Each structure stands twice: as structure tokens, then as C-alpha cells.
Amino acid sequence: MECTVTSVRAAADRFGYNGVVFETTDCGKLGFSAGVTEDNSAEIAAQIVVGARYTFEIGAGTRSMMGFFQSINITPTVYSFKSSNPLLYNHHPTAIASLIPTTGWLPKAQPELIVYLT
Known part of the structure; x- marks a missing residue:
């Protein structure tokens, strides 16, 4: 589903959840946590x-x-996300993939996905 992001923040709670929370105009609040740690969420x-x-x-x-x-007030979890505008990939000089220490992320050389979970 395609959504306009109005805000984004790193999130953590006392139960060990680390993730990124997106607020959107057309999809509500969405969360992403696969491979996200306290060290890389921001x-x-x-x-x-x-x-x-x-x-x-x-x-x-x-x-x-x-x-x-x-x-x-439950935040649905997303499996992956990518920019709907290919020009925005230039705003990711090292690609988000390089921030995640897992093998499930694709490098910037494959711009069709910023995040890909296997």
C-alpha cells in the first residue's frame, strides 16, 4: 500500500521493542522492526x-x-518499505540496508527495494 509519510521516529519500549514508527496521512500509524536495534533505529x-x-x-x-x-490504537507492523519516488534513492547515500546487520537487506545497487525481508 502506498502512503505519504508525515513523520517518522525511532521507537523503543521497556519490553525490548526497537523499531521505526511512521505516521502517514492515508494509512495511519505503521511500525517496522525487522533488523532494527536501539543502536540503528535513529x-x-x-x-x-x-x-x-x-x-x-x-x-x-x-x-x-x-x-x-x-x-x-494498535500500530500494524510492515514487512518492508520503499520510496515510491525513484529519485529519493539519492537521499540514501549508504542505503538503509547498510545500517542493518542482517542478510535480509538488499544493497543500494538494487533500488527497487530499500528493505527486503526473506
């Missing part, structure tokens, strides 16, 4: 261009329940 959030459109991949079950989740 760097990942800083790479996102506020006001730009991003494509978020979520599960079919989550998508069908988006309205319900938002009504009870």
Missing part, C-alpha cells in the same frame, strides 16, 4: 524523507484489519 528514521510517498508491504490479514487496529 539512523534508519533519519533516512526517511517526510512528505514523500512510500510503499509499505503488510500481510493480507493485517491489511484487512487496518481500521480495527487503528480504532484500538
Whole structure:
């Protein structure tokens, strides 16, 4: 699903959750945590261009329940995200992929995905 990001922040809680939370105009609040740590969450959030459109991949079950989740203030988790504007890849000089110490992320040489989880 494609959404316009209005704000993004690094997030952590006392239960050990580390992630990035996106606020969007058309999709509500979304969370991403795969490979995100306390050490890299702020760097990942800083790479996102506020006001730009991003494509978020979520599960079919989550998508069908988006309205319900938002009504009870649950932040749905996304599997991956990418810029909807190929020109924004230039704003990611090292690519978000290099910030994550996992093999599931693709390098910048493959701009169709900023984040790819296997």
C-alpha cells in the first residue's frame, strides 16, 4: 500500500521493542522492526524523507484489519518499505540496508527495494 509519510521516529519500549514508527496521512500509524536495534533505529528514521510517498508491504490479514487496529490504537507492523519516488534513492547515500546487520537487506545497487525481508 502506498502512503505519504508525515513523520517518522525511532521507537523503543521497556519490553525490548526497537523499531521505526511512521505516521502517514492515508494509512495511519505503521511500525517496522525487522533488523532494527536501539543502536540503528535513529539512523534508519533519519533516512526517511517526510512528505514523500512510500510503499509499505503488510500481510493480507493485517491489511484487512487496518481500521480495527487503528480504532484500538494498535500500530500494524510492515514487512518492508520503499520510496515510491525513484529519485529519493539519492537521499540514501549508504542505503538503509547498510545500517542493518542482517542478510535480509538488499544493497543500494538494487533500488527497487530499500528493505527486503526473506
